[in-house]
Amino acid sequence: MQRDHIGxxxxxxxxxxxxxxxxxxxxxxxxxxxxxxxxxxxxxAKVDAQIPWLVESLKKVGENGTKPIDTFTYTxxxxxxxxxxxxxxxxxxKHTDYRDRICTYATKGLESVIRLDKxxxxxxxxxxxIRAWIPLKYWPEWVPYMQV
Numbered sequence: 269m270q271r272d273h274i275g276x277x278x279x280x281x282x283x284x285x286x287x288x289x290x291x292x293x294x295x296x297x298x299x300x301x302x303x304x305x306x307x308x309x310x311x312x313a314k315v316d317a318q319i320p321w322l323v324e325s326l327k328k329v330g331e332n333g334t335k336p337i338d339t340f341t342y343t344x345x346x347x348x349x350x351x352x353x354x355x356x357x358x359x360x361x362k363h364t365d366y367r368d369r370i371c372t373y374a375t376k377g378l379e380s381v382i383r384l385d386k387x388x389x390x391x392x393x394x395x396x397x398i399r400a401w402i403p404l405k406y407w408p409e410w411v412p413y414m415q416v
Contacts, residue, residue: 298355302354302355307354310354311350311354314349314350314353314354315350317361318346318349318350318361321346321361322342322343322346325342326339326342329342340375341375344371344374344375345360345367345368345371348360348367348370348371348374349361349367391407
């Protein structure tokens with residue numbers, strides 16, 4: 269894959285069934301490709317390249333093991349670097365500002381799907397047609413952030 273092949277990062281959208289089909293096929297092919305035994309050394313090399321940076325950043329943030337931290341936030345940049353380097357041949361370790369921005373959006377997106385809190389549970393149970401009438405200022409704070 270080259271940088272201009274964006275099928276793997278396309279969104280799933282009911283208004284764009286052709287684009288959704290492309291995204292699903294690209295992701296499936298990417299998973300098939302990534303699972304091949306011949307690429308194992310490449311995966312291992314890319315993961316090994318992230319270990320020193322990750323260990324150093326975790327030591328720094330965790331104050332050398334004396335302070336508890338949320339490791340997901342700090343492992344996401346390393347994981348994103350490995351995956352995008354393998355999938356699109358983009359080395360994000362050289363573009364830390366872009367990596368931090370994409371990781372912020374990915375983290376917020378994941379949290380919006382898998383995080384359970386009282387506001388999310390309330391809004392899930394409200395019918396869609398009623399939700400459309402609720403002003404955005406009353407929605408959970410991550411909703412307007414994701415709309416940007």
